[in-house]
Amino acid sequence: MRSSRLAVSLLAALLLLAAAIFFLFPVLLALMNSLKTEGEMFKSVVQWPKTLHWENYRYVLTEVHILNNLYNTFVITLLSVGGIIVCSSLAGYKLSRTPGKFSAFIFFLFLSSMLIPFYSIMFTLIQMASRLHIQGSVYRLPLIYIGLGVNFAIFLYHGFVKSIPRELEESAQMDGCGQLQTFIRIIFPLLVPITVTIAILDILWVWNDFMLPLIMLTNYKSYTLVLLASTFFSQYSNEWSYILSILVLTSLPVILIYLLFQKYIVQGIADGAIKG
Amino acid sequence: MHRTLRSKPWLSLLAFTAPALLLYTVFLLIPTIGGIYYSFTDWNGLFRHYNFVGFSNYVEAFASDSRFIYSLFYTLKYVVVIVVLQNAVGLSLAVLVESRMRAKSLFRTLFFMPNMFSVYISTLMWSFIFSTVLPQLAEKTILHFLDQPWLGSSSMAFVSILLVSVWQGAGYLMVIYIAALQGVPRDLQEAAIIDGATPMRKFVHVVLPMIMPAITVCVFLTLNGSFKIFEVVYALTGGGPGYSTEVIAFNIYQEGFARDLRYGYATAKSMILFLIILVITVVQVSVLKKREVEA
């Protein structure tokens, strides 16, 4: 019994190690090779660089104005996620509290689109955005993200609000608070856990999105980090070390946030799935 | 003002939902309706004029577009394999991580990390590996089996796409499975061990039924998401060699942007994609819901 228990735990450890290598492999390699020169990389891709050639990074940071793209990505993400949270919390709360067929109809209206793949609306969305002069603007693109993101967020808020007792609103209104005030002062603070989940999921989505910025942001000055990485791919002939350094830089902000807040992030995702 | 809002609940409902409703209508609802409308035309996204053609786009997609039919089956093949693979890997990782005494959160962090990368970016990293790293490794070490046409033959390309997808998605499922595993009561598991069950039997007969809700959710997520796969194919193989790795979303993209710009036709095909996802998801959710065990 003892030995088989040992064998099992040894096997488990081996599997875990293999999995760890598999998962770490691409990231490590990208990191390592971005610090090599092209010649070094040609000789061996898997060896650790002899000296750390930070020039690639320096070049990318200074010549490529990557900070500009970082700013774009940041603005788009902030406005989009902020907008989603504001619009969805208001709507989800009210829909959850209001009984009746009308409310149910609107809720269904939101939900019904959750399965629609982006490609089904892509072409007409382009037309709409063009007509409304949204194409090319970093500050107006969030409007589209909000439109696309509210359905799932409303769904989550709708469910979560059920766990808040109605007495809270009733007592607030008896104290003379208006509906909006009640929401802002009393309800919204209680929605923080689900808000965190939604914020995490949506930040991940918007920051890393590729398709929508590709078709909407046309001026290279307004490119997001991900789009910038894609242009690098065509611009820097075979210079993997440059390309890799930009891949690393592009992912760095999110990875940093992940490493700092991973406990909350992971918890948020698990909660979202279980309660959803 | 406050009294009016309170006495006419529908007014306050509209007020609260207005911002969300407006943006949603403009950017999701109307494009969807517009899409449905255009799928019945032969609009090419460039000209001002177009004709109404009824169902002929839909008929054409099934009757004469062999490339589309191929992409349907290819995507289906991918979906079946990836749903099983990703969930198996995700669940295995969850079990492995949960069974550890130490360094639990280290491994959890590691396996979830791929989710933080943009799908497009991480696929580019993998294409570096397939095109440069693995061939070099095969040459310089004993691992000669790594010398495959990873992106060069359609059968290997399928494997490459699977590898990248699992790398990207298993961590997400693992997190959900960990939460579910943590919800399985300890005493039940211990009772099973006392009764002489091997770890395998304990898992199948005690743990598995208890995490059925999580399995439902995870299968739903993978089923829904895998049908829409696009960026991995776009960045890794470009649908090639030839048409052999074209998935539905890529076929639609090519139709609308790279060929005769037949937006109307491409939209019809994407409506077909939507209907397929809808049917399969509904079926799957109702089937799995029946199998759930209440704790």
Place this chain on the structure above:
Amino acid sequence: MKRFEHKGGTAVKRRTMVLLAFLLIAAAVSACGSKNENAGPSGSANASASGSAQAEPPKHVELNLMLTGLGRFKEQFDQYLKQFAAKEKADKGIDVTYNLELPSDGNLLKTRLASGNAPDIFSFHAIFDGPTFERGGYLPDLSNEPFVGKLIDTIRSVVTINGKVVGVPMESFSWSYLYNKDIFDKYGLKVPTTLSEMKQVVETLKKNNVTPFMLAYKDESFPGWLSQLSFEAIAAKQVPDWWDRMNKGEASLAELKDKGMFDIIDLVNANGTKRPLETGTEDGLAKFANGEAAMLVTGTWYADSILKANPNFKLGLGALPVNDDPNSTMVNLAVSTTITVYPDSPNKAVAVDFLNYLLDDRDSSAFFEQLKFNKVAKNQQIEAFPWTEQGNQYVESGHSYLDQPIPQSANEALGKMSQAYFAGQVTQDEMIKEIDKAWKQSLQVQK
């Protein structure tokens, strides 16, 4: 909607209907709106639009330019536009400001054209986009403009559609395949003029352990170009009426296959670098620049990238032989980027002035040199690159043919099928059948 039992039932029902009606109307309006969009571009509202078509010339004009894929020339265009503004002010007293957009994706332009929100000046690909844009009514008739007379005859015919000159050609090429002059010199090789000579070149290279052809087939354009060069050369010399019949749906690539289209294709494919399906464009160009193969079947538009990878590279241009008739060994003469004006632009006059300025007697040569473009007009003095010189020699000796537009779907099929053919996934007949099918389908769609 069912009737409700609880209080306010009818009121709720009414509200719902109102909401539904609102949504449906909004949908209908947006759908109809796109159909009935009038020709007046709403986007140029920021110009002093009102006074444009009248007798009184505007004092201030803002030009909207959209030049797709020319992002790498931002500074040069900025500079040239400033020069133009100064000239226009001096000559006509008009203040010109401009708004330059340089998207990398061609779809933005198409969306703007379709929604009536078109830029005043835009660029397009003469061969790919020309016919389609012309059918959509998006190209002007510039036949009477001063610049037309300056154009080299062959180039002018590429930008003439249905008898009208539709734009100012910017990028022109004579192309076929590129070769490494150093390698050729080292082994005493001369540029082959027939297929047999090419086979000998291949043999010599192989004997000296040099890979004859660089194959970068991950991007399907490359195998597509090989096929294209082969069948276009055969059609040009041996089946001159093939294009006409093909565009009427009455021909097939099988005719060209019977005349030996696959000979050169098979030769190149069999003597190339390893793992071509995994070699991307940039990879292939860099490896070619570093001497890993002697020849590369692609266009001279990559000259810049190759020289960037290896500034000491001696680039040569050769014409791909398709059989043993030296007269069939020709280069393809093509025009890609063409700049033109939107026919219904409110600032058309000033925009056309800019188009003429692009071939200005005084400033055009310097501009084209900065862009490293080849000469398109007789009045330009541009120092030609060595490979351009070689191309010119081919053209002058009658060894060239004009690039013909291939319908987009057929072009995509050509690339993808050539790739699949190389990978052994399809036979020659299957490849031809697929391309024929796509071609016919394109013709159908164009009706």
